[in-house]
Amino acid sequence: xxxxxxxxxxxxxxxxxxxxxxxxxxxxxxxxxxxxxxxxxxxxxxxxxxxxxxxxxxxxxxxxxxxxxxxxxxxxxxxxxxxxxxxxxxxxxxxxxxxxxxxxxxxxxxxxxxxxxxxxxxxxxxxxxxxxxxxxxxxxxxxxxxxxxxxxxxxxxxxxxxxxxxxxxxxxxxxxxxxxxxxxxxxxxxxxxxxxxxxxxxxxxxxxxxxxxxxxxxxxxxxxxxxxxxxxxxxxxxxxxxxxxxxxxxxxxxxxxxxxxxxxxxxxxxxxxxxxxxxxxxxxxxxxxxxxxxxxxxxxxxxxxxxxxxxxxxxxxxxxxxxxxxxxxxxxxxxxxxxxxxxxxxxxxxxxxxxx
Numbered sequence: 144x145x146x147x148x149x150x151x152x153x154x155x156x157x158x159x160x161x162x163x164x165x166x167x168x169x170x171x172x173x174x175x176x177x178x179x180x181x182x183x184x185x186x187x188x189x190x191x192x193x194x195x196x197x198x199x200x201x202x203x204x205x206x207x208x209x210x211x212x213x214x215x216x217x218x219x220x221x222x223x224x225x226x227x228x229x230x231x232x233x234x235x236x237x238x239x240x241x242x243x244x245x246x247x248x249x250x251x252x253x254x255x256x257x258x259x260x261x262x263x264x265x266x267x268x269x270x271x272x273x274x275x276x277x278x279x280x281x282x283x284x285x286x287x288x289x290x291x292x293x294x295x296x297x298x299x300x301x302x303x304x305x306x307x308x309x310x311x312x313x314x315x316x317x318x319x320x321x322x323x324x325x326x327x328x329x330x331x332x333x334x335x336x337x338x339x340x341x342x343x344x345x346x347x348x349x350x351x352x353x354x355x356x357x358x359x360x361x362x363x364x365x366x367x368x369x370x371x372x373x374x375x376x377x378x379x380x381x382x383x384x385x386x387x388x389x390x391x392x393x394x395x396x397x398x399x400x401x402x403x404x405x406x407x408x409x410x411x412x413x414x415x416x417x418x419x420x421x422x423x424x425x426x427x428x429x430x431x432x433x434x435x436x437x438x439x440x441x442x443x444x445x446x447x448x449x450x451x452x453x454x455x456x457x458x459x460x461x462x463x464x465x466x467x468x469x470x471x472x473x474x475x476x477x478x479x480x481x482x483x484x485x486x487x488x489x490x491x492x493x494x495x496x497x498x499x
Contacts (some may be wrong), residue, residue, distance in 0.1 A: 215268065219449075220244050225253055226444040227467040228452045232420055233460030235262075240418050240465040241271040241324075243279040247286040252293075252332035254282050255467040257344050258304075259418040261323040261390060265313045270322035274391055277307035278328050286330065293330050294403050297339035301326060301391075301401040305341075309393035323392030326401075327358055327416050331469055336414055339403040341389050344465075345422055347431060350412035354432035357406060357414075361389035385419070411471055413447065420464035421455045444468035 215238040220227040227242035239260035246253055258275045260267030281303040285296035304326055311322045325342025338346045338357045343365075346357040359365060363386040364378035378384055389399055413435065425431050434454065435447055442450075448466045455464040 215241075218242065219445075221445055222246065224444060224470045224472075225255070225468070226448040227255070227257075227465075228448040229465040230420075230452050230456065230460075230463065232463050233456055235461075235463055237268055238463050239267040239271055240420065240463040241268075241275040242465050242467050243275045244467055244469075245279055245283055247283040248289070248332065249287075252286050252330055253469045254279055254286075254328070254330055255414065255416050255469055256282075256326065256328045257416040257418055257465050257467050258327075258391075259325045259342065259344050259420070259463070259465065261320070261325070261387065261392075264320040264323040264392065265316065266311055266322040267324065269311055270308045270324040270392065273307040273311060274304035274324045274326050278304040278326060282328065282330060293335070293337045294405055297328065297330060297337050297403045298401060300328060301339050301341060301403075305391045305395075308391045321392050321394045323390045323394070325361075325387070325418070326391055329357075329414050329416060329469070331414055331471065334409070335405055335407055337403065337405045339401050341391055341399075341401045342387055343385070344416065344418045347415045347417075347428060348406070348408065348412055349415055349432055349435050350410055351432075351436060352410070354428040354435075356428050357404070359402065361402075362387060408471060413444070414469045414471065415447075415451075416467040417451070418463060418465040420460075420462035421451055421466055423462065424455050424458040444470050 215229070216231045218227075218229040218238075220242060222244060225244045225246075227244040229238060229240045229242045231238040239262060241256075241258045241260070243256040244254065256275045256278045258271035258278075260269075260271035264270065278300045281300040282296055285291045285299060286293070308322055308324055313321055315321075325340075325344045327338070327340040327342070327344040327346050329339075329346055330337045336346075336348065336357065340346065340358045341361060343360040343362050344358075345360070348355045348357055359369075362384065364373075364381065364384035366388055367373040367378045367381075368375050373381070389395065415431065415435075422431075431451075434451065435442070438447060438450060445468075448468045451466045451468075452464050
């Protein structure tokens with residue numbers, strides 16, 4: 144009976160979908176039962192965007208029959224002191240980024256996840272969404288249960304994201320690699336920020352005193368600079384600069400561990416996660432700091448995430464843009480400090496002379 148066959152909820156598509164699918168293969172439409180499952184697990188997330196964009200800017204185009212899904216053109220997920228915004232950008236035909244935000248551990252820990260589907264691979268949009276959903280679900284479950292080290296929970300969450308991407312069915316093609324995505328995630332609570340990543344989506348800590356990049360890009364350029372073979376300028380201008388050295392997908396070498404680091408935070412500020420659709424337009428970390436500071440002390444994560452997204456669109460918007468922001472107030476950090484130093488070797492933020 145055709146009525147019993149699960150189909151895509153997009154009325155312009157209605158393609159048959161498999162049980163467990165999160166997105167329709169034909170058009171990319173979210174399968175709503177996944178939204179209900181996330182709510183059942185207590186995650187404060189939304190799979191669908193609001194009806195329109197803020198202030199009516201960049202309205203969503205009409206749905207294209209059997210074309211790229213318009214559902215993810217602009218997504219906003221908002222919680223108190225937390226915001227996630229993802230936008231298709233000005234040039235791409237579809238949004239292959241994904242964002243998730245939530246809280247866990249009796250709401251004491253804030254969770255942020257940003258994924259950027261690798262555009263040269265199959266089902267990139269589906270890969271990013273599967274990774275983001277799996278990572279935040281795994282993190283929330285581990286932290287709600289308690290008794291697990293946050294770094295271990297982060298490692299397991301990235302492993303779950305890798306498994307989710309690797310399970311996506313695809314047809315081998317010479318021109319397209321298997322589904323792949325980058326991922327960066329943060330668990331924020333108790334005066335600490337634990338960051339995990341694979342790929343070149345980034346995590347920053349932003350304060351009035353300066354901005355620090357908490358992650359390190361898994362790219363050819365970053366490796367060349369780290370090995371002392373090229374200067375930052377030389378590596379950045381090389382055509383291979385953005386080539387990924389690590390990603391989530393079943394063609395990544397088995398046993399490649401994610402990068403996970405914990406930083407002690409003693410000063411109020413913002414944790415900002417983003418895809419390269421934003422940071423490609425920022426020359427330095429201080430550029431990000433200047434933009435945020437210009438918005439004023441009262442700027443909410445929602446305003447900051449929207450402003451950074453619109454900045455990237457106005458700068459060219461050649462790629463999908465995703466930004467997640469969490470605010471850390473005085474009560475949420477270990478103790479106030481006159482200045483902040485981030486020792487990226489030990490992962491400790493402490494008093495001392497500021498650095499950018």
